[in-house]
Amino acid sequence: AAGVIQSPRHLIKEKRETATLKCYPIPRHDTVYWYQQGPGQDPQFLISFYEKMQSDKGSIPDRFSAQQFSDYHSELNMSSLELGDSALYFCASSLGTAKLNYGYTFGSGTRLTVV
Amino acid sequence: QQPVQSPQAVILREGEDAVINCSSSKALYSVHWYRQKHGEAPVFLMILLKGGEQKGHDKISASFNEKKQQSSLYLTASQLSYSGTYFCGTEPKLSNDYKLSFGAGTTVTVRA
Numbered sequence: 001a002a003g004v005i006q007s008p009r010h011l012i013k014e015k016r017e018t019a020t021l022k023c024y025p026i027p028r029h030d031t032v033y034w035y036q037q038g039p040g041q042d043p044q045f046l047i048s049f050y051e052k053m054q055s056d057k058g059s060i061p062d063r064f065s066a067q068q069f070s071d072y073h074s075e076l077n078m079s080s081l082e083l084g085d086s087a088l089y090f091c092a093s094s095l096g097t098a099k100l101n102y103g104y105t106f107g108s109g110t111r112l113t114v115v
Numbered sequence: 116q117q118p119v120q121s122p123q124a125v126i127l128r129e130g131e132d133a134v135i136n137c138s139s140s141k142a143l144y145s146v147h148w149y150r151q152k153h154g155e156a157p158v159f160l161m162i163l164l165k166g167g168e169q170k171g172h173d174k175i176s177a178s179f180n181e182k183k184q185q186s187s188l189y190l191t192a193s194q195l196s197y198s199g200t201y202f203c204g205t206e207p208k209l210s211n212d213y214k215l216s217f218g219a220g221t222t223v224t225v226r227a
Contacts, residue, residue, distance in 0.1 A: 033214060042117075042202055042217040043157065056214050090156060103147055103159030104204075104215065 002026055004093050004107035012113045013081050021076040021110045025093030031055070032074040033104065034066060037088045049074055081114045088112075116140055118205045120218035127193045127225045135188040135221045137203030146179050146186040147204040147215060150197075157202060160188075193225045 005024040013019050025032050031050045035043035045058035049068035060066075063081075068074045078085060088111050092104035118139040125133050137146060145164050149157035161170045166181025174191040190197055200222045204215035 031213075042219045045214050045216065048214055050213075058214070101145075101162070101164065103162050104149075104157075105159065106149075106156035108156050 004091055004105050006089075006091050006107035006110050008110060009108065010111050010113075012115060014115055015081055015083065017081050017114075019078045019081060019112060021078070021089055021091075021112070023074045023076070023091030023093075023107060025072055025074070025091070026105055029093035029095050029105070030072065031094045031096065032068055032072070033092045033094070034060075034074070034076050035090045035092065037090060037109075039087075043090060046076070078112075081112075083114050086112055086114045117216050118203055118218040120201075120203055120221050122221060123219070124222040125224070127190070127197075127223065129195060129225060129227055130192050131225075133190045133193065133223065135190070135201050135203075135223075136185065137187070137205070137218055138183070138185045139205050139207070141184065141205075142208040143179075143181065143184050143205050144208040145206045146177075147206075148177055148186075148188050149202045149204060149217075150199045151202065151220075152199040160201075190223065193223075195225050195227060198223055198225045 007022045033048040034046040037043045046060040047066050048056045052068045064078050066076045088109045090109045092106045095102050121136050147162045148160040151157040163179035169178045177188045179186045200220040202220045203218045
C-alpha cells in the first residue's frame with residue numbers, strides 16, 4: 001500500500017541557508033500535517049492543510065512557510081536556518097478533518113541538520 | 116494543551132504486562148495511540164472515540180474514560196517487538212482545530 005513519502009530523508013544545511021522539505025500524502029488523503037521532533041522529544045505541531053487551504057497553525061516560526069499544492073503534496077520552506085532547527089520533520093496525512101475519526105499516517109521523516 | 120503521559124519509561128521482561136496512562140485537562144473527542152521505534156516514523160496503533168470504548172491490537176489494548184479525560188494503553192504478555200516509545204495524541208472536544216497534541220511519550224524496553 002502507498003505510504004506518505006517525504007523527501008529528502010536527510011538534509012545538511014549551514015546556518016542562514018534555506019531548506020525545502022517535501023511531502024506526498026497517501027492518495028485520497030486530503031489533509032496534511034507537519035510536525036517537528038527534536039531528539040528525545042514528542043512531535044510538535046507546526047502547520048496543517050485541508051483541501052489545499054491552511055487549516056491550523058502551531059508553533060511554526062515566521063521563518064518557515066508551507067503550502068499544499070493542487071496534487072495535495074505539501075512543501076515546508078525554512079529560511080534563515082538556525083542551529084536549533086535541527087530536528088526530525090514529519091509529515092502526516094489523514095482523511096478528512098471533521099473531527100479525526102482516522103489515525104494519522106506518518107512519513108519516514110526528514111532529518112535536518114543545521115551546521 | 117499537551118496531554119500528560121506516565122510513566123516516562125518502563126522496562127519489562129518478555130511476557131510481562133505494563134500500563135501507560137494519558138490524561139488531559141480538556142474534554143476529549145478522541146485519543147490516539149502511536150508507537151515510534153528509534154529513528155522511525157510513529158505508527159498508528161488505535162483511536163478511541165467514545166467514553167468507555169476499549170480496543171485491541173494484537174495484545175495491545177486501550178481504554179478511554181471520557182469523564183476522567185484519561186486513556187490507558189495496556190501491553191499484555193509483552194514481546195521484544197513492543198519496544199519503542201508510545202505516544203498518546205489527543206483532540207479536544209470543544210475545538211475548531213483538528214490536530215493532535217502529543218504527550219511526551221513513554222519509552223518501553225522489553226528484554227529477553
